[in-house]
Amino acid sequence: MSGTPAAGSVFGSTPVGSTPADATSPALWWRGAVVYAVYPTSFADGDGDGIGDLRGLRERLDHIVDLGADAIWLCPWNPSPMADGGYDVSDYCDINPMLGTLDEARALIDDVHARGMRLIVDLVANHTSNQHPWFQAALAAGRGSTERERYLFRDGRGELGERPPNGWISAFGDSGWTRVTEPDGSPGQWYFHTFAPEQPDLDWSREQVRADFDDIMRFWFDLGVDGLRVDAAPAMAKEAGLPDYDLAAYGDPSVFRSSAWVDSPQWDTPGIHDIMRRFRSVAREYGEDRMFVAEAVVSSSARLADYVRPDELNTAFNFQFLKEPWGPGLRAVIDETLRLHAEVGAPPTWCLSSHDEVRLATRLGRPDTTAVHMVDPATAPTDLELGRRRARAALLLMLALPGSCYLYQGEELGLPYVADLPVESLRDPVHRRSGGTIRGRDGSRVPMPWSGDRPPFGFSTNDDTWFPMPADWADLTVAAEEADPGSTLHLLRAALRLRRAQGAPEAALAWRASDPAVLDFERLDRHGAPVRCVLNLSGAPVPIDDGWEVTLSSIQLLAATLPHDATAWLRRVR
Numbered sequence: 001m002s003g004t005p006a007a008g009s010v011f012g013s014t015p016v017g018s019t020p021a022d023a024t025s026p027a028l029w030w031r032g033a034v035v036y037a038v039y040p041t042s043f044a045d046g047d048g049d050g051i052g053d054l055r056g057l058r059e060r061l062d063h064i065v066d067l068g069a070d071a072i073w074l075c076p077w078n079p080s081p082m083a084d085g086g087y088d089v090s091d092y093c094d095i096n097p098m099l100g101t102l103d104e105a106r107a108l109i110d111d112v113h114a115r116g117m118r119l120i121v122d123l124v125a126n127h128t129s130n131q132h133p134w135f136q137a138a139l140a141a142g143r144g145s146t147e148r149e150r151y152l153f154r155d156g157r158g159e160l161g162e163r164p165p166n167g168w169i170s171a172f173g174d175s176g177w178t179r180v181t182e183p184d185g186s187p188g189q190w191y192f193h194t195f196a197p198e199q200p201d202l203d204w205s206r207e208q209v210r211a212d213f214d215d216i217m218r219f220w221f222d223l224g225v226d227g228l229r230v231d232a233a234p235a236m237a238k239e240a241g242l243p244d245y246d247l248a249a250y251g252d253p254s255v256f257r258s259s260a261w262v263d264s265p266q267w268d269t270p271g272i273h274d275i276m277r278r279f280r281s282v283a284r285e286y287g288e289d290r291m292f293v294a295e296a297v298v299s300s301s302a303r304l305a306d307y308v309r310p311d312e313l314n315t316a317f318n319f320q321f322l323k324e325p326w327g328p329g330l331r332a333v334i335d336e337t338l339r340l341h342a343e344v345g346a347p348p349t350w351c352l353s354s355h356d357e358v359r360l361a362t363r364l365g366r367p368d369t370t371a372v373h374m375v376d377p378a379t380a381p382t383d384l385e386l387g388r389r390r391a392r393a394a395l396l397l398m399l400a401l402p403g404s405c406y407l408y409q410g411e412e413l414g415l416p417y418v419a420d421l422p423v424e425s426l427r428d429p430v431h432r433r434s435g436g437t438i439r440g441r442d443g444s445r446v447p448m449p450w451s452g453d454r455p456p457f458g459f460s461t462n463d464d465t466w467f468p469m470p471a472d473w474a475d476l477t478v479a480a481e482e483a484d485p486g487s488t489l490h491l492l493r494a495a496l497r498l499r500r501a502q503g504a505p506e507a508a509l510a511w512r513a514s515d516p517a518v519l520d521f522e523r524l525d526r527h528g529a530p531v532r533c534v535l536n537l538s539g540a541p542v543p544i545d546d547g548w549e550v551t552l553s554s555i556q557l558l559a560a561t562l563p564h565d566a567t568a569w570l571r572r573v574r
Contacts, residue, residue, distance in 0.1 A: 023288045023310065023314070023345075025288075028288060028289055028291075029070060029118060029226075029289060030071075030118075030227065030289070030291040030293075030314055030315060030347075030404060031347040031403070031404065031506055032347065032402075032403065032404055033070035033071045033118070033404045033405075034068065034069050034070050034071075034399070034404070034405050034406075034407065034499070035069065035070065035071045035072065035073050035120065035404065035405070035406045035407070036064045036069035036072050036073070036406075036407050036409065037072075037073045037075070037354060037355070037406050037407065037408045037409060038057060038064075038072055038073065038074050038075065038409055039052075039075045039355045039408075039409060039445055040052050040053065040054070040057060040074060040075060040099055041053075041085075041086075041098075041099070041445075041466055042409070042445050042446065042447045042448060042466075042467070043056060043057055043060065043409055043448055044056030044057055044059060044060040044448065044450070044459060045447075045456075045459055045461075045462065045465070046058070046059055048460060048461040048462050049098075049460075049462060050460050050462040050463075050464045050465045050466050051098055051460075051465075051466045052099075052447065052459070052466075053098065053099045053100055054077070054095070054099050054100035054104045054105060054107075054108050055100060055104065056460075057074075058104075058107065058108055058111050060450070061111055061112065061115060062115075063478060064117070065115050065116075065117070066493065067407075067412055067489075067492060067493055067496060068492075068493060068496025068497055068499075068500060069117065069407070069496070070117060070118065071117050071118035071119065071120060071226065071227070072112060072117060072118070072119050072120065073120040073121075073122075073227075073229055073293070073406065074119065074120065074121050074122070075122055075355060076089065076096075076121075076122045076124060077096055077100075077105065077121060077122070078090070078091060078092055078094065078095065078096060078122075078124070079091040079095070079096050079097065080096055080129060081129055081198065082427075083129070083130075083196055083198035083199070083429060084195060084196050084198065084199060084428075084429050085355075085427070085428070085441075085445070086122075087122075087195070087199065087231060088124075088127070088128070088129035088130070088131075088198050088199045089124045089128055089129055089132065090128070090129040090131045090133075091132070092216045093216060093219045105223065106223065109223065109224040109225065110224075113224070118226035118227065119224075119225050119226055120225065120226060120227035120228065120229055120293065121220060121225050121227075121228060121229070122228070122229050123213075123216070123217065123220075123228040123230050123231065124231045124232075125202070125213055125230060125231065125236060126194060126201055126202065126231065126232045126233075126235045126236045127193060127194065127195060127199040127200055127201045127202060127235075128199070128200060128202065129198060129199065130197070130198045130199070130200055131198075134147070134150050134151075135150075135151065135200050138150060138151055138153065139180060140183060142182055142183050142188075143155075143182070143189060148189075149203065149206055149208075150202060150203060150206060150208065150209055151191055151192075151200050151201065151203055152191060152192040152200075152201050152202075152203050152238070152242070153180075153189045153190070153191050154189060154190055154191075154192070154242065155189055155190070156177075156179065156189070156190050160187070161187070161188075161189075161190075162187070164176075164177035164179075164190055165177060165190055165192075165242065166242055166243070166244040167244050167245055168192065168244075168245075168265075169254060169255075169256055170193060170194060170195060170196070170256065170433070171194055171195055171256045171258065172195055172196055172429050172430050172433045172434075173256075173430070173433040173434050173438075174433055176193055176194060176266070177190040177191070177192055177193075178190060178191060178193060178197040192238075192242075194235040194266070195232075195429070196429040196433070198429075201235070201238075202236075204236045204238075204271075204275055205238075205240070205271070210275070210278060213279075214278070214282050217279065217282045218282060218285070221282075221283070221285075221286045221290055226289070226290060226291065227290065227291040227292060227314075228279075228283075228291075228292050228293075229292070229293045229294075229295065230276075230279065230292055230293070230294045230295060230313065231295050232295060233272065233276070233294045233296045233307065233313075233316075234258065234267050234268035234269075234272060234296050234297065234298055235266070235267060236272055236275055237269045237270075237272040237274075237275060238265060238266050238269060238271075239266070239269050239271075242265065242266075243265050244265070245264070245265065249263070250264075258297045259297050259298070259299060260299050261298075261299055262299050262303075268296075268298045268299070268303060272307075273306065273307075273312060276292075276294070276307060276313050277311050277312055279292060279312075279313065280292065280311060280312055280313060280314075283314075291314040291315065292313040292314050292315070293313070293314070293315045293316060293317065293349060294307045294313045294315070294316035294317065295316075295317055296316050296317070296319075297319050298319075300320070301318075301320050301333070301336045301337050301340050302340055304316055304318065304319075304320065304340075305340040305341055305343065305346070306344075308341065308344055308346035309344045309346070310344065310345055310346075314346065315346065315347060315404060316346075316349055317349055317351050317354075317406065318333075318337055318348055318349055318350050318351065319351075320333050320336075320337065321333050321334070321337065321350055321352075322351050322352055322353070322354075322357065322371050323370060323371045324370075325368070325369045325370045326364055326369040326390055326394070326537075327369075327517075327537055328516050328517045328519070328537055330397070330519060330535075331511075331516075331519050334519075338402065338509070341403070347403040347404055347506060348401065348402060348403035349404050349405075350398045350401055350403060350404070350405045350406070351398075351405070351406040351408075352391075352394055352398055352411070353371075353408045353411055353444070354406070354408050354444075355408065355441065355444055355445055356441050356444075357371050357441075358371065358417045358443070358444060359410070359411070359416055359417040359443075359444050360387070360391040360394065360395075360411055361384060361387040361388045361391045361414050361415065361416050362382050362384070362387055362416045362417035362419075363387070363417075364386070364387040364390035364391050364394065365382045365383040365384050365385070365386045365387020365388070365390070366381065366382050366383075366387070367380065367381065368380070369390075382416075382419075384416055386565070388414045388488065389554070389555065389565050389566070391411070391414060391488075392414075392488055392554040392555065392567075393554040393555075393565055393566050393567040394567075395407075395411065395491075395492060395495070395554075396491075396495055396533070396535075396552065396553075396554050396567040396568075396569065397519065397533060397535045397567050399495050399496070399499055400499075400521075400533035400567075400569060401509070402506050402509060402523070403506065407492070408444075409448055410448055411488075411492075412488060412489050412492045412493075413448075413449070413476050413481055413487075413488060413489055414476065414487075414488040415446075415448075415449075415473075415476060417443040417444055418442075418444075418446045418467075418470055419439065419443055421439070421442055421443055421446070421467060421468065422468065425442070425467060425468055426439065426440065428440030428441050428442045442467060445467060446467045446468075446469055446470070447459040447460070447465050447466070447467060447469055448478075449469065449473045449474075449476055449477040449478070450477055450478050450479065451477050451478065451479035452474070452477065452479075453474040454471065454474070455468070455469040455470075455473075456469055457469060457473060457474070457477050458477065458478075458479070486556065491552075491554065494552055495552060495569075498551060498552055498569065502525035502526060502531055503525055503526030509521040509522065510522045510523065512532070515538050515542075517536075517537045517538040517539070518534065518535070518536050518537065518538050519533075519534070519535040519537065520533075520535075521533055525571075529571065529572065530571070530572045531551075531569065531570065531571050531572075532548065532569065532570040532571075533567065533568075533570075534562055534567065534568050534570065535566075535567045536562045536563065536564055536565070536566055536567075537564070537565070538564065539564050540564065541559075541561040541562065541563050541564070542561060542562045543560060543561050543562075544560045544561060544562060544568070544570070547572060547574050548570040548571065548573065549570060549571055549572075549573045550568050550569070550570055551569045551570060551571050552568070552569040553566065553567065553568040553569070554566050554567045554568070
């Protein structure tokens with residue numbers, strides 16, 4: 001670990017309540033926040049029905065405070081038939097009754113703000129539930145109605161309209177088109193759904209759809225939420241006329257390739273950016289501290305940066321970083337991300353896992369460490385000890401990078417993906433639409449273990465939790481890890497305390513000369529003192545330079561060297 005760094009700079013944290021006018025100001029909280037992602041039905045059950053809810057979240061807020069997060073991202077809390085984990089919304093301006101009420105939502109917002117944190121909630125704007133009044137009205141109104149103009153209804157191909165309007169596919173497998181029965185009982189038009197048939201896509205070329213969502217966003221900003229996470233943003237704008245795939249360009253179009261598609265007629269089309277600009281204009285009515293984060297799985301870091309141009313969304317999850325295999329290639333992803341985000345004046349937004357991905361400790365313990373969105377090779381051999389070692393190292397790398405970071409609930413405990421959930425308990429439509437060949441995302445949505453030596457581990461007073469919990473998680477509960485100074489929980493608490501004390505970086509980092517498989521960079525803390533992060537992927541121990549002191553490491557260091565698959569934070573001592 002040697003070499004000469006270039007100078008960098010770092011920005012400090014933001015007091016709650018500040019409202020700077022300039023979106024590039026370092027004082028804006030979202031530019032450097034650590035955000036804790038909550039899947040509400042799996043976080044904490046407050047009413048004893050076996051399903052997590054807002055009461056349970058409020059009762060467990062201090063866990064998130066003690067961890068050191070600056071904000072919470074809450075997955076869908078709207079009314080929903082739950083065909084896709086809440087991402088099939090039947091009412092955009094209310095709370096799912098199984099989670100609570102609007103009054104409890106207001107109380108949660110107050111509790112979050114009282115603890116100095118912010119709250120981000122999901123905005124599922126590409127599609128509604130098929131139970132939404134808009135869609136039910138469209139079904140009843142029939143062909144050619146204004147009600148159907150909200151959605152992508154089309155006549156089918158073939159003499160009797162028996163074939164889908166085009167070959168577009170669903171992210172969950174199979175065709176993206178479903179045929180309806182008309183009010184008179186006859187076979188009718190088809191509607192498009194990027195995801196499950198229970199999630200019909202809206203037609204965002206229609207002004208009425210855009211105006212309705214202006215009001216929906218204002219409703220939640222008026223209620224007091226600080227940000228909105230835009231679900232499936234690249235799906236929202238389709239190419240005019242809904243043309244079929246260019247088979248010469250796509251080859252086999254039967255696989256949904258959102259992370260590779262370029263110029264797809266159904267994904268990441270140029271029209272999405274006008275919609276994002278309109279979203280940003282609504283948020284600016286409330287000041288620059290109201291923000292958006294985009295879920296945008298796209299083909300390159302350059303295309304991702306387009307979503308965070310100055311007049312578009314504030315931030316976007318960096319899936320290129322999440323999906324990069326464990327290895328030296330991470331450096332190139334970091335460099336490209338920093339360069340492209342700097343060009344548009346936006347902070348990078350790093351993440352390593354979510355409710356849609358295989359949990360980090362499991363993924364990094366497999367022979368193939370690449371993250372494949374919504375797909376789980378459940379039978380892949382997994383070395384969890386290795387996976388947890390790498391996960392700890394990866395999390396320290398992420399938390400040292402410039403910009404904001406998202407931590408998914410349970411990563412602070414090193415929870416694994418549960419690959420052996422009983423088939424009868426699986427809910428993910430990916431499993432059903434794949435004919436049972438893909439287990440799907442449910443294994444990353446198993447409830448949080450809080451305390452005790454058997455299920456439900458303090459998650460609920462009801463043993464019958466909405467997903468069954470593994471019997472061998474006693475050592476992974478919050479209480480057990482609090483009692484273990486070497487736990488992942490203690491490591492992340494220490495990392496977030498140190499990150500806050502140093503000041504979250506928001507300027508270009510400086511790489512030090514090193515082996516290509518040693519990621520070694522330096523920046524300045526809030527006082528102008530140099531600090532370093534070193535991740536060793538070289539396969540051999542790396543000596544720690546004289547004049548540097550380890551302030552935190554992903555594993556216990558027994559000598560003045562950093563072992564393979566380990567990360568250390570350092571500060572200069574002379």
